[in-house]
Amino acid sequence: MLTVRNLHKAIDRRPVLKQVEFAVAPGLVAGLIGRNGAGKTTLLKTMAGIIDPDHGTVEYEGQSVHRHPSLKREIVFVPDNPEGWFGYTAWGCADLYAQVYPRFDMAYFKDTMRRFGLPVDRNIRHFSKGMRMMFSTALGLSTKARYVLLDEPTNGVDPIAKKQVLSLLMEAAAEGVSLVISSHLLEELERMTDTILLMKDGAVETHTSEDVAGGRVMKLQVVFAGEAPEMWLEGRHVRVLENIGRVYTLLLNTEPGSAAYEELQGMEPLLMEPLPVKLDDLYVWKLGGETDVG
Numbered sequence: 001m002l003t004v005r006n007l008h009k010a011i012d013r014r015p016v017l018k019q020v021e022f023a024v025a026p027g028l029v030a031g032l033i034g035r036n037g038a039g040k041t042t043l044l045k046t047m048a049g050i051i052d053p054d055h056g057t058v059e060y061e062g063q064s065v066h067r068h069p070s071l072k073r074e075i076v077f078v079p080d081n082p083e084g085w086f087g088y089t090a091w092g093c094a095d096l097y098a099q100v101y102p103r104f105d106m107a108y109f110k111d112t113m114r115r116f117g118l119p120v121d122r123n124i125r126h127f128s129k130g131m132r133m134m135f136s137t138a139l140g141l142s143t144k145a146r147y148v149l150l151d152e153p154t155n156g157v158d159p160i161a162k163k164q165v166l167s168l169l170m171e172a173a174a175e176g177v178s179l180v181i182s183s184h185l186l187e188e189l190e191r192m193t194d195t196i197l198l199m200k201d202g203a204v205e206t207h208t209s210e211d212v213a214g215g216r217v218m219k220l221q222v223v224f225a226g227e228a229p230e231m232w233l234e235g236r237h238v239r240v241l242e243n244i245g246r247v248y249t250l251l252l253n254t255e256p257g258s259a260a261y262e263e264l265q266g267m268e269p270l271l272m273e274p275l276p277v278k279l280d281d282l283y284v285w286k287l288g289g290e291t292d293v294g
Ligand SMILES: Nc1ncnc2c1ncn2[C@@H]1O[C@H](COP(=O)(O)OP(=O)(O)OP(=O)(O)O)[C@@H](O)[C@H]1O
Pocket: 011, 012, 016, 034, 035, 036, 037, 038, 039, 040, 041, 042, 043, 293, 294
C-alpha cells in the first residue's frame, strides 16, 4: 500500500500541496486529474521521494519513503520530459537504472524499445517529444518497481503509438503493478482506472469508479414547462452544461445538503431524462470555473 498522509509542500513560499491524504492499494490503477498548475507533478515527485515534503509522510508498506531511501526502488517516477537524461543514449540510461533498481529487466526494456520502434543507441536529446515519452515509460516499467507514477504518459504521442503505450500500461497493471497516471485525457483515464484522484486547491479528493458513475452528481436533460427558472439555474448546486432552445443539459449536486433534484421535481418539467455521468462531467462539476493555474 502506498499511503500519503497530511502532505504539505510550498514552492517559492506558495503552498502547492495542502493536507494531501489518500492511499493507492496494490494492483490498482489511479488517475490523477486537476487543472494546469494544480500540483500533480509536484505530488508525483513527492510520492516518489524526489521532492521532500515540508510536512507529512509518504509511506510504502507503513514505512516513510523519505526516511528509508531504499524504498524508493519500489516507486518510480516517469517524467513527461526526461531532460535529466539528455547526453545519454537509451542504453546508457537503462544501464544506470539497472544499477539502482535491483529487479530492472533489461530483456523487457529491449523488447519494449523494439515494440515502440525506438533506437537504443541514440542520444535522448535527439528523440522527438513523443519518442521521449515512450522511452520514459519503457524505462520506468522496466524497473519492475511496485508503484509506477506517470506524468502525462501519452502527452505528444501519436494516436497509433498512444495505443501501444496504453496497452503496455494495461499489461503492467494486469501483472499487478500499481499505476498512478496523471493526465488531462479524461476518456482515456475513465477506461483505465479504478480510482480517480482529483486535485483542487492543493488537496486531493478520491473518487471511485462508482462515484463517477453517479453517486455525487446527476446529469439530466430537462425541458421546463414555462420560463426557465434563472435563479435556480444559477444556484450553486446546479451547473448548466448546454442549452439549446428549451433543452437544458444540467449537472445537479446530489450530495447531502443539496435539494436541487427535489426542487427540480417540484417544478414538474416537461422532460427530465437522466444521462450517464462521465469523468469529464465530474471534472467540470468540481473544477469548472475555478482557477488553479499558477
Ligand atoms: N521549480 C519550480 N519553481 C517554481 N514554481 C514551481 C516549480 N515547480 C512547480 N512550480 C509551481 O507549482 C505549481 C504546481 O506545479 P505542477 O507542475 O506540480 O502542476 P501540474 O498540476 O503538474 O500542472 P500541469 O497540468 O500544467 O502539468 C505551479 O504553480 C507551478 O508554477
